[in-house]
Amino acid sequence: MCLGIPGRVVETVEGYAGQLALVDVEGARRRVNVGMLDTPPAVGDWVLLHMGFALEVIDEAKAAEALAGLEMMGSGARPRTAEVPAPQQPRVRRRFEVRGVVQGVGFRPFVYVLAAELALVGSVSNTGAGVLAEVEGEPGAVNEFGRLLRERPPPLAVVESVAETELAPCGGAGFTIEDSRTGERARTLVSPDIATCQDCLAELRDPADRRHRHPFITCTHCGPRFTIVTGLPYDRAATTMAAFEMCPDCRTEYGDPRDRRFHAQPIACHACGPRLELLTGDGGAPLHGEEALRAARRLLAEGRIVAVKGLGGYHLACDARDEAAVARLRRRKDRGGKPFAVMVAGLGVAEELVTLTEGGKALLTGARKPIVLLPRRTPAAGRGIAGAVAPGSPDLGLMLPYTPLHVLLLGLDGDAPGPDALVMTSGNRSGERIVTDDARALTELAPLADAWLRHDRPIRVPCDDSVSRFVAGAELPLRRSRGYAPLPLALPFEVPPLLAAGADLKNTCAVGEGGYAWVSQHIGDLDDLSTVEALTLTADHLGLLTGVEPEQLVADRHPGYRSGVWARTHARGRAVRTVQHHHAHIASVMGEHGLSPGESVIGFAYDGTGHGGDGAVWGGEVLIAGYKSFQRAAHLAYVPLAGGDASVLRPYRMALAHLRAAGVTWDPELPPVAACPLAEQRVLAHQFATDFGCVPTSSMGRLFDAVASLAGVVHEVAYEAEAAIALEGLARAAPPEPAGNAYAFGTRAAAGPGEPVLADPGPVIRAVVSDVRAGVAPELIAARFHTAVAGLTADLADLCRTRTGLGVVALGGGVFQNAVLLDTTQRALEERDFTVLRPRLLPPNDGGLAFGQLLVAASGG
Numbered sequence: 101m102c103l104g105i106p107g108r109v110v111e112t113v114e115g116y117a118g119q120l121a122l123v124d125v126e127g128a129r130r131r132v133n134v135g136m137l138d139t140p141p142a143v144g145d146w147v148l149l150h151m152g153f154a155l156e157v158i159d160e161a162k163a164a165e166a167l168a169g170l171e172m173m174g175s176g177a178r179p180r181t182a183e184v185p186a187p188q189q190p191r192v193r194r195r196f197e198v199r200g201v202v203q204g205v206g207f208r209p210f211v212y213v214l215a216a217e218l219a220l221v222g223s224v225s226n227t228g229a230g231v232l233a234e235v236e237g238e239p240g241a242v243n244e245f246g247r248l249l250r251e252r253p254p255p256l257a258v259v260e261s262v263a264e265t266e267l268a269p270c271g272g273a274g275f276t277i278e279d280s281r282t283g284e285r286a287r288t289l290v291s292p293d294i295a296t297c298q299d300c301l302a303e304l305r306d307p308a309d310r311r312h313r314h315p316f317i318t319c320t321h322c323g324p325r326f327t328i329v330t331g332l333p334y335d336r337a338a339t340t341m342a343a344f345e346m347c348p349d350c351r352t353e354y355g356d357p358r359d360r361r362f363h364a365q366p367i368a369c370h371a372c373g374p375r376l377e378l379l380t381g382d383g384g385a386p387l388h389g390e391e392a393l394r395a396a397r398r399l400l401a402e403g404r405i406v407a408v409k410g411l412g413g414y415h416l417a418c419d420a421r422d423e424a425a426v427a428r429l430r431r432r433k434d435r436g437g438k439p440f441a442v443m444v445a446g447l448g449v450a451e452e453l454v455t456l457t458e459g460g461k462a463l464l465t466g467a468r469k470p471i472v473l474l475p476r477r478t479p480a481a482g483r484g485i486a487g488a489v490a491p492g493s494p495d496l497g498l499m500l501p502y503t504p505l506h507v508l509l510l511g512l513d514g515d516a517p518g519p520d521a522l523v524m525t526s527g528n529r530s531g532e533r534i535v536t537d538d539a540r541a542l543t544e545l546a547p548l549a550d551a552w553l554r555h556d557r558p559i560r561v562p563c564d565d566s567v568s569r570f571v572a573g574a575e576l577p578l579r580r581s582r583g584y585a586p587l588p589l590a591l592p593f594e595v596p597p598l599l600a601a602g603a604d605l606k607n608t609c610a611v612g613e614g615g616y617a618w619v620s621q622h623i624g625d626l627d628d629l630s631t632v633e634a635l636t637l638t639a640d641h642l643g644l645l646t647g648v649e650p651e652q653l654v655a656d657r658h659p660g661y662r663s664g665v666w667a668r669t670h671a672r673g674r675a676v677r678t679v680q681h682h683h684a685h686i687a688s689v690m691g692e693h694g695l696s697p698g699e700s701v702i703g704f705a706y707d708g709t710g711h712g713g714d715g716a717v718w719g720g721e722v723l724i725a726g727y728k729s730f731q732r733a734a735h736l737a738y739v740p741l742a743g744g745d746a747s748v749l750r751p752y753r754m755a756l757a758h759l760r761a762a763g764v765t766w767d768p769e770l771p772p773v774a775a776c777p778l779a780e781q782r783v784l785a786h787q788f789a790t791d792f793g794c795v796p797t798s799s800m801g802r803l804f805d806a807v808a809s810l811a812g813v814v815h816e817v818a819y820e821a822e823a824a825i826a827l828e829g830l831a832r833a834a835p836p837e838p839a840g841n842a843y844a845f846g847t848r849a850a851a852g853p854g855e856p857v858l859a860d861p862g863p864v865i866r867a868v869v870s871d872v873r874a875g876v877a878p879e880l881i882a883a884r885f886h887t888a889v890a891g892l893t894a895d896l897a898d899l900c901r902t903r904t905g906l907g908v909v910a911l912g913g914g915v916f917q918n919a920v921l922l923d924t925t926q927r928a929l930e931e932r933d934f935t936v937l938r939p940r941l942l943p944p945n946d947g948g949l950a951f952g953q954l955l956v957a958a959s960g961g
């Protein structure tokens with residue numbers, strides 16, 4: 101028996117994209133939603149109806165069966181009576197103001213189709229605040245419209261709020277997408293740039309599709325957003341695609357609500373989109389289109405370095421399996437030993453090179469496609485990556501192609517052989533910002549690149565690749581940029597309009613107002629004028645997108661930070677508040693987890709450096725912290741930091757400082773003593789004895805450096821955290837051993853009431869020296885040290901809980917980028933019944949600092 105009401109299609113209702121039909125049901129005609137059917141029914145077709153929806157196209161025999169079934173469900177066989185029409189419900193009209201990530205994600209087309217399905221009339225438009233829809237129809241349909249707006253938005257949309265206003269019904273016919281409303285105060289959430297979707301990739305590979313091999317294929321579900329926006333509302337005229345006039349075919353797709361590219365602002369094709377161009381350093385004639393692409397692939401296969409223009413700037417690319425090419429790129433860029441990122445053609449190539457967990461695989465293949473740090477594996481003979489890609493690193497930073505140009509560069513089926521793994525490093529000279537401008541690329545990258553593969557779509561704002569890893573069951577961002585920025589972060593309380601300048605290393609800035617904060621993409625280290633200029637550009641762009649007009653600025657309390665100088669220079673009469681570095685780290689984690697203004701945590705801020713209130717360099721801190729204030733409950737005991745950056749770049753100097761503090765003689769047989777020239781030893785001995793040129797430090801990062809040198813692993817570094825990364829890699833490789841073999845820190849009681857407890861590294865240093873002298877493997881030394889730091893953290897948390905009653909721990913600071921340490925520490929704390937808050941949305945390093953600065957400043961801290 102067919103259950104449902106049978107009806108016959110009379111006509112398709114105009115203006116609803118084929119989603120609505122007039123159906124005859126036993127002599128009564130009614131509008132029916134036919135959008136759930138695989139194909140629209142034809143006039144004369146029988147359909148089975150339920151709750152106003154056509155569920156199935158049926159034949160006349162099934163229609164008769166369904167009608168008989170309905171009659172049997174009544175009081176037996178009885179004469180059919182004329183249908184009494186139900187009383188018509190009064191129409192209602194309602195305005196829906198939608199805020200969130202609702203522009204550039206196909207939200208207006210979604211609203212258009214939804215209204216058609218529910219037989220509603222009205223309109224939808226973009227505004228400076230989001231999306232505005234007005235609908236009119238039966239009350240039940242209008243209520244359902246509001247529910248589906250909230251619960252079933254398009255895949256890339258994030259609906260933060262929906263405000264409803266009742267209006268007087270005014271009738272109308274059909275539903276329209278209106279021109280965007282301008283002139284309003286902008287406040288919307290622009291989507292990040294999104295990796296190419298599967299539908300577009302299928303078209304890219306399909307010889308029968310008109311966008312076959314189109315390097316800029318995109319739709320409402322993928323492609324550039326953030327890096328092409330020049331203003332709001334988000335329409336083509338307010339993007340860097342404005343100069344590209346749509347061809348008739350693209351215009352038709354753009355205007356068709358049934359099409360995946362309906363109102364997709366970056367829409368383009370071979371006929372009307374951006375053009376590829378290849379320039380070579382030898383002055384040859386430029387090549388274009390497919391010819392440029394083929395030549396670029398050939399150059400890469402020959403071992404050349406090609407500057408490739410992407411979404412947020414240029415990359416420098418070379419064959420990652422070509423030892424000579426990678427070494428040449430490293431030498432030209434003056435990269436030292438810092439690892440390169442590698443883009444691989446697909447998961448199959450990735451699985452040859454790294455060990456993939458489900459969490460790592462999800463990060464690698466998701467819509468954001470960051471660089472993902474993954475454990476290296478030994479590949480088959482001849483299938484390895486050049487040793488110069490990531491010398492000495494236990495991990496490889498891999499990413500999959502996230503633009504159609506990348507896919508084409510790595511090759512489609514049938515293309516000439518070429519590299520299936522490319523080094524893709526930021527297109528800049530070391531220490532400078534990523535290059536986005538074509539003219540600057542030709543001059544600034546000339547010493548680095550052999551050729552330039554570029555296009556004529558301008559980049560509005562620079563945006564580096566994001567970097568992430570999967571640790572202890574969750575994502576741990578290390579650099580939040582492409583694919584993530586400028587998504588907002590919900591704040592646990594309302595804040596006035598603020599701009600936070602962040603820190604000097606791994607700089608990001610942030611704006612906040614009301615219930616949201618917007619943290620910028622990664623800007624970089626503020627060591628160079630071009631990076632400081634990038635901070636200005638980024639802050640202005642963030643203000644443009646969010647409409648936040650800061651009433652005050654916030655900066656790190658360090659008096660010499662360039663970010664602080666920048667804030668004071670750009671204050672223009674506004675107040676500049678300062679926030680202690682480690683307090684901001686803990687506040688950032690608290691805010692990410694939504695803690696309320698009155699809550700406090702036991703905060704562990706482990707990093708390399710931060711200006712302390714006593715003039716020392718802090719970095720191994722235990723804080724009893726809320727947003728407004730903090731108390732220093734404990735810290736690593738001070739050792740002298742001699743010569744500032746000299747001791748950062750030469751870990752053996754920190755090892756000598758810790759040896760002296762631990763009462764261990766500088767035995768020439770110990771690795772750091774052997775690594776330090778005698779003349780330098782004499783100078784250091786004098787400095788340590790007199791404190792000349794020294795500043796006391798409690799830095800956990802510098803302690804990692806010291807242990808790495810003591811174990812004979814790293815004595816000098818070329819990039820930040822190089823020694824700690826090497827130590828982490830060794831710890832991962834260590835065989836399991838009894839917990840009793842781990843080292844243990846000492847503790848010294850507080851000097852007086854309100855004074856912090858001191859965590860003494862001396863016992864750990866002496867135990868490491870003993871193991872080194874006994875010939876214990878560096879892997880075991882590294883593992884025992886990591887376990888000791890996790891144990892210290894748990895012990896100090898217990899001490900703080902006893903004193904304060906607090907049971908929530910927040911972990912922040914760059915040292916917690918270390919996967920072994922974070923995992924071991926989290927487990928140690930959870931075993932003692934602590935609630936552990938660790939970064940999941942923002943990096944634990946200084947890239948998350950601006951968010952914490954906003955929260956502390958807004959709280960009056």
